[in-house]
Amino acid sequence: MTAVGIDGIEIWTGKLKLDLPGTFAPEKGDDPEKYTKGLGLTNSSFPDVYEDIVTMGANAAKRLMDRKGLEPSDIGRIDVATESAFDHSKPVSTYIAGCLEQVYDGDFTHANKGERKFACLAGTQAIDDAYNWIRAGRNRDRPAIVITTDTALYARGDPGEATQGAGAVAMLIDEDPSIVELSTDQGYGSKDETDFLKPNQQFPSVDGKRSVQVYLSRMREALEDYESVTDDIELEDFTYAPFHTPFPGMVRKAALLAYRHVIRDTAHEDALADEIGRQPREDEYDDREAYEEAIRGYMDDLKTTEQYRTWYDTAVEPTLELSREVGNWYTSSVHIARVSALRDALTRDREFVGDTLLVASYGSGAQAEIHAETIREGWRAEIEGLDVDDQLDARYDLTWDEYEDVHDVHEYDMDVEREIEEFTQPDGEFVFTGWGRMNERQYEYVE
Numbered sequence: 001m002t003a004v005g006i007d008g009i010e011i012w013t014g015k016l017k018l019d020l021p022g023t024f025a026p027e028k029g030d031d032p033e034k035y036t037k038g039l040g041l042t043n044s045s046f047p048d049v050y051e052d053i054v055t056m057g058a059n060a061a062k063r064l065m066d067r068k069g070l071e072p073s074d075i076g077r078i079d080v081a082t083e084s085a086f087d088h089s090k091p092v093s094t095y096i097a098g099c100l101e102q103v104y105d106g107d108f109t110h111a112n113k114g115e116r117k118f119a120c121l122a123g124t125q126a127i128d129d130a131y132n133w134i135r136a137g138r139n140r141d142r143p144a145i146v147i148t149t150d151t152a153l154y155a156r157g158d159p160g161e162a163t164q165g166a167g168a169v170a171m172l173i174d175e176d177p178s179i180v181e182l183s184t185d186q187g188y189g190s191k192d193e194t195d196f197l198k199p200n201q202q203f204p205s206v207d208g209k210r211s212v213q214v215y216l217s218r219m220r221e222a223l224e225d226y227e228s229v230t231d232d233i234e235l236e237d238f239t240y241a242p243f244h245t246p247f248p249g250m251v252r253k254a255a256l257l258a259y260r261h262v263i264r265d266t267a268h269e270d271a272l273a274d275e276i277g278r279q280p281r282e283d284e285y286d287d288r289e290a291y292e293e294a295i296r297g298y299m300d301d302l303k304t305t306e307q308y309r310t311w312y313d314t315a316v317e318p319t320l321e322l323s324r325e326v327g328n329w330y331t332s333s334v335h336i337a338r339v340s341a342l343r344d345a346l347t348r349d350r351e352f353v354g355d356t357l358l359v360a361s362y363g364s365g366a367q368a369e370i371h372a373e374t375i376r377e378g379w380r381a382e383i384e385g386l387d388v389d390d391q392l393d394a395r396y397d398l399t400w401d402e403y404e405d406v407h408d409v410h411e412y413d414m415d416v417e418r419e420i421e422e423f424t425q426p427d428g429e430f431v432f433t434g435w436g437r438m439n440e441r442q443y444e445y446v447e
């Protein structure tokens, strides 16, 4: 079977940043370590006044097409995954295609375009759609572009305000891919939940604490489902485990649960038995409460063991590197976790071809999905070509007052009467220019 997977990746970060321990924490009267140690975040990216989900997505896609030497007529499909769409009918992919057609010869007339929604999970689902379309032989040898793009903003004063972010990832899905091949095996955990939702509103209604529990429950179900269709998971089989990362502290919780689950009844559990005992089994306890208490005690001990720390520091911690610097990018979040892992492999000069990633995606509302990916021959050149560090370094560092202005500018229902100047100069990129006669958002390319 011909391999299908991710052939190219480009990232576009919002061009502003908010320093969480330095600027946000003092305003909120919080200890800065709540952000750096608790949530695990240093900065959040924000869009400048001329940026939005279309400009960020189009800018990432243009970089991808230029890098890969592609013209619009080469592309068979453009899918956008977002939970920040401003149009209930016209998909964001048409706006992005319209931007790209301003700068390339030819057009995307014969490309199938769409928009995928399932909170932060939608990007992974859009990759699935592209994969299935290629596997079904309907692609006429053409690749698909999948774009994940979000302005992850919460209402001012909501606890979620600490976990905002903005950015886009563009990925080329193709046969014989350069970066990773996707597995056919997948595990799902899915339930109707009301933990985080946006019923006809821009900012989420979110029950933050519950959303954390829902994430963990759906991930456990997805892992069990994945195990049911594959051989038992061996930790050694996966070099990295990129998770959906709303904030790194969330992944710290998920990774510990996953580790406990995977090592049960294995030599890893036996190896830890002298130090922290064996995992509590439910049938050893009189009631559920006592069992759960015992599990909590075991987990507290487990996370301090050298065995666990070594696995976490090698397979999980490196996937959090970009997230710490940019915050939650919703649909892009798991995809920047994968990029962080690949960048770590590059830094360590790993012999990486043929290694496997265990990729765990999640969307509120709620569904988790787990699959494996195998590293391909061309990964190194693709990752070396990314300029993420330059983009992060170039971000404008907002003061608190500027942050409030930027949040207001991007709130759809707020009429900002005062003129707010852009903080950065657009340079070789798409920008938002205003509204057209049918209330459509309009864009231009600035040289």
Ligand SMILES: CC(=O)SCCNC(=O)CCNC(=O)[C@H](O)C(C)(C)COP(=O)(O)OP(=O)(O)OC[C@H]1O[C@@H](n2cnc3c(N)ncnc32)[C@H](O)[C@@H]1OP(=O)(O)O
Pocket: 031, 032, 033, 034, 035, 037, 038, 039, 120, 159, 160, 161, 162, 163, 196, 206, 207, 208, 209, 211, 212, 215, 246, 247, 249, 250, 364
């Ligand atoms: C959108 C999705 O992807 S859904 C899945 C995740 N959900 C979200 O992202 C929802 C949006 N976010 C939120 O609602 C909020 O930001 C939350 C719920 C994540 C956190 O809310 P808060 O109540 O402000 O923070 P909280 O008091 O729980 O502190 C966060 C962490 O920092 C820790 N912390 C607090 N102060 C400190 C400190 N001074 N030093 C070290 N750690 C600290 C807390 O103990 C907690 O860690 P723990 O959960 O491991 O105990």
